[in-house]
Amino acid sequence: MKENTTSGNGIAKQSQVNNPHPASPEPINAVQLRWRCPLEWFEFETTDSVPPAQMILGQDDASESLRFGLETRAPGHHIFVRGLAGTGRVTLVWEMMKQIQPSSHPSHDYCFVRNFECPSRPTLIQLPRGAAPEFASMLDEFAKFLTHGLQKALENKTFVDERAALEASFNTRFQSLTEPFESDLKAAGLAITIVDLGTVQEARLSPVFDGDAVPEDSLSTLVEEGKLDQAKADELHESIKKFSQKMSELESKLEEIKIKAAEQENTVLVKHTSAVLRPLLNRVAKKFRSESVKEFLDAILNDITEQRLPAIIEGKDVSRLYRVNPVVSHPAGEPCPIVLESTPTLANLMGTVDREWLKSGASRTDHMMIQPGALLRADGGFLLLEAKEVLADAEVWRALIRTLRTDRIDIASDDSVRPWSGQGLHPHSVPLNTKVILIGDADIFALLDEFDQDFSHLFKVLADFDSTVPRTSASANLYARVLSRIAHDEKLLPFSKEAVAALVEHGARIASGTRRLTARFGRIGDIAREANFVASHLQQPVVLDTHVDSAIQRTKRRGDLPARRYREFLTDGTMQLKLSGSVVGQINGLAVVHAGPLVYGFPQRITATASAGQAGIINIEHESDLSGSIHTKGFYILGGLLREVLAPEPPFAFEASIAFEQSYGGIDGDSASAAEMCSLLSAVTRIPLHQNIAITGAIDQKGHVMAIGAANEKIEGFFDTCAAVGLTGKQGVVIPASNIPDLVLRSDVVDACVDGDFHVRGAATIRDAINVLFDPPKHTETDTYEYVIKIAKAQMRVYWNAAKEPISTR
Numbered sequence: 001m002k003e004n005t006t007s008g009n010g011i012a013k014q015s016q017v018n019n020p021h022p023a024s025p026e027p028i029n030a031v032q033l034r035w036r037c038p039l040e041w042f043e044f045e046t047t048d049s050v051p052p053a054q055m056i057l058g059q060d061d062a063s064e065s066l067r068f069g070l071e072t073r074a075p076g077h078h079i080f081v082r083g084l085a086g087t088g089r090v091t092l093v094w095e096m097m098k099q100i101q102p103s104s105h106p107s108h109d110y111c112f113v114r115n116f117e118c119p120s121r122p123t124l125i126q127l128p129r130g131a132a133p134e135f136a137s138m139l140d141e142f143a144k145f146l147t148h149g150l151q152k153a154l155e156n157k158t159f160v161d162e163r164a165a166l167e168a169s170f171n172t173r174f175q176s177l178t179e180p181f182e183s184d185l186k187a188a189g190l191a192i193t194i195v196d197l198g199t200v201q202e203a204r205l206s207p208v209f210d211g212d213a214v215p216e217d218s219l220s221t222l223v224e225e226g227k228l229d230q231a232k233a234d235e236l237h238e239s240i241k242k243f244s245q246k247m248s249e250l251e252s253k254l255e256e257i258k259i260k261a262a263e264q265e266n267t268v269l270v271k272h273t274s275a276v277l278r279p280l281l282n283r284v285a286k287k288f289r290s291e292s293v294k295e296f297l298d299a300i301l302n303d304i305t306e307q308r309l310p311a312i313i314e315g316k317d318v319s320r321l322y323r324v325n326p327v328v329s330h331p332a333g334e335p336c337p338i339v340l341e342s343t344p345t346l347a348n349l350m351g352t353v354d355r356e357w358l359k360s361g362a363s364r365t366d367h368m369m370i371q372p373g374a375l376l377r378a379d380g381g382f383l384l385l386e387a388k389e390v391l392a393d394a395e396v397w398r399a400l401i402r403t404l405r406t407d408r409i410d411i412a413s414d415d416s417v418r419p420w421s422g423q424g425l426h427p428h429s430v431p432l433n434t435k436v437i438l439i440g441d442a443d444i445f446a447l448l449d450e451f452d453q454d455f456s457h458l459f460k461v462l463a464d465f466d467s468t469v470p471r472t473s474a475s476a477n478l479y480a481r482v483l484s485r486i487a488h489d490e491k492l493l494p495f496s497k498e499a500v501a502a503l504v505e506h507g508a509r510i511a512s513g514t515r516r517l518t519a520r521f522g523r524i525g526d527i528a529r530e531a532n533f534v535a536s537h538l539q540q541p542v543v544l545d546t547h548v549d550s551a552i553q554r555t556k557r558r559g560d561l562p563a564r565r566y567r568e569f570l571t572d573g574t575m576q577l578k579l580s581g582s583v584v585g586q587i588n589g590l591a592v593v594h595a596g597p598l599v600y601g602f603p604q605r606i607t608a609t610a611s612a613g614q615a616g617i618i619n620i621e622h623e624s625d626l627s628g629s630i631h632t633k634g635f636y637i638l639g640g641l642l643r644e645v646l647a648p649e650p651p652f653a654f655e656a657s658i659a660f661e662q663s664y665g666g667i668d669g670d671s672a673s674a675a676e677m678c679s680l681l682s683a684v685t686r687i688p689l690h691q692n693i694a695i696t697g698a699i700d701q702k703g704h705v706m707a708i709g710a711a712n713e714k715i716e717g718f719f720d721t722c723a724a725v726g727l728t729g730k731q732g733v734v735i736p737a738s739n740i741p742d743l744v745l746r747s748d749v750v751d752a753c754v755d756g757d758f759h760v761r762g763a764a765t766i767r768d769a770i771n772v773l774f775d776p777p778k779h780t781e782t783d784t785y786e787y788v789i790k791i792a793k794a795q796m797r798v799y800w801n802a803a804k805e806p807i808s809t810r
Helices: 060-071 089-100 132-148 157-187 216-224 230-287 291-313 346-350 387-391 394-406 442-451 473-489 497-511 521-537 545-559 561-571 629-646 673-685 711-725 737-742 747-754 766-773 784-804
Strands: 079-082 109-113 123-127 190-196 201-209 325-328 338-341 363-365 382-386 435-440 461-464 468-470 516-518 586-595 598-612 616-619 654-660 693-695 732-736 759-763
Touching: 060 079, 060 089, 060 435, 060 461, 079 442, 089 338, 089 382, 089 435, 109 132, 123 132, 123 291, 132 230, 132 291, 132 325, 157 190, 190 230, 201 216, 201 230, 216 230, 230 291, 346 394, 382 387, 387 394, 387 435, 387 442, 468 473, 473 497, 473 516, 473 521, 497 516, 497 521, 497 545, 516 521, 521 545, 545 598, 561 586, 561 598, 561 711, 586 673, 586 711, 598 673, 598 711, 598 784, 616 629, 629 673, 629 784, 654 673, 673 693, 673 766, 673 784, 693 766, 711 732, 711 737, 711 747, 732 737, 732 766, 737 759, 759 766, 766 784
Parallel strands: 079 435, 079 461, 338 382, 382 435, 586 693, 616 654, 693 732, 732 759
Antiparallel strands: 109 123, 109 325, 190 201, 468 516, 586 598, 598 654
16 A cells, blocks of 8 residues: 555646635535435336346447447457446446347368478368368268278278289299299208397208208218218308309399389289278368368378378378368357457467377377467457456567467467477468457556557557546436346345435545546445345345445445554554644645555645745655655645745745655655645744644645545545544635535534534635635734735745845854
């Protein structure tokens, strides 16, 4: 929470009173202290008889802009919905879409398929609207046939006979070469033996002894044992050497025959496979007459026949390679897609590529794991995004703007994920046909408009939600319709017209603007729900105005610990604040502290000192870096007003300082400038100021007291402080006269004013404020202002003369 004296909307309303009466302004009468919603505005007894609001009301301009943005097809006409939270921005968009039922933009279906030439770049196929599911289904059937039906289809008689003929031809040629060689070996006393070398086997020539093939190395042993003579052994060695060369030549010829036979068999297999698969693929091609589809189907057949056919024959499942991933599909009769993405991360917005984890800890991915994001899910329709959520990640914002600028979306890919092809996966970009509705407040809009040059070119439609509506009978009845809908949808008790009037009055208090009501129905709805809670616990059939008042008090009580603690500090002396008597150069200003949507007022002691010198007016808050820019501006205006009212003949020759005492947080806003002016004049003239009266108000250089924000809270804050130490009947508050129509004070404050225990006065000019706040000697003329200004001018001359004296004579 931050202390401040901000005037709410930051715009002070200049008083129209140019010739104020010199007399001190009288206390405001009770009727003006609290605006009452006339019960005559309502023609119902309870909201049961009020038609529920079908959409957020009172936002006609925003509604018209939104309607245009939803219906136009012009490029760059994305929509920014600007307004405060609680004004029903998201609700209005949803309700208006239901009412308008916008048609989908002309769009297509998009599918990702495998790119067989470059698996890291899945191919994008565009299909007519609604065709993607059927296309994917037909390819699923084809892939299933590959796994479970192709082998059976190849068991036809033609294929079997042709393959058998090839095998017979191979055997004939094989035998025509091997049988003569084997006969020559036998005549030479040799035989072929197979030697196992571990991972491979090798054919070798071995001598035959006693009918058995023996290793060549054993011949020397047989000679030594006398079983074989040396000449025969030498003859066998020579035969082995001669036939080994012939066997090597024979093996080369046989290998050529095998390769040629395999090629012939594969040709037959490919021919028959193509004959089986081509009609299936042609059926798909005829259904989807597209060049990209035809190229994909041809690539499937080529991949099967050139790469995957052996694996398929062996029973391996490669069907995933030929499946289709429909990332964008628009079924027939589908309504216009409307997507609300509440968590717009890069993956959720742009899409992502999933991964499959293997037992080894590695991961892999393919075209079937490409997942669309919210932008593609909303293809042909609308995507709603909260601006602050998108801006939470700069990369998300850059990706969104880049996508809207190019009208193409790049689905995010993680290069660390390895696809089945062993490369990184980078899908082709997809054409975008989505209108984005960005929802944010005025600050975010101004920030984007100033710092992002693409923003104004892309978001050309502004739907501006007003935070307030005029305070009229029609607006009050809008409240009744909104409350009727809340009661109907959430099964709450009906609200009496007195309860509706109480909520309308609370809406006027929240608006804090002349003759306005808040349009932040979220806050009104929260009070209504708590009032229903109170009424239900009291077993009442209808929510009454007393229940609304109780709900408001309960809400304030839950968040007013700082205000209660402040009053405790006053009563125990920790905070020094005078609420009676008069003091020179000291005045009670009024500030506010924010606790979420709630505002609490409290008095702030302001002091000033003055003497001869050349430093001018010193803003202690500014010098200590506690003053905000608006407060600093108000302080400089104070100097201009001082020159205006004193019209000094000699130049100013004084120095003064002004400070907010016992304030250690930042100070901003200009609503304390009237109090600062009075404390400065008091310090210069040595005329005391009443401490039982607090003042709030901004001033201009001509002396007009201008409107400020949170007038109700500031008055109530000073009232609560005075009540904590005891009301005397002389305490009160001075506010700008232009704030009087805004007053919706608590009933206890109004009652105290009626009883004379507290007073509220309006000041149109600084003259009015001085006439109330200064406590001059009893013998002075009736117009306090004239007396104060006369004394101030005289004191300025004294300061001037003192400044001219040499230092040694002072």
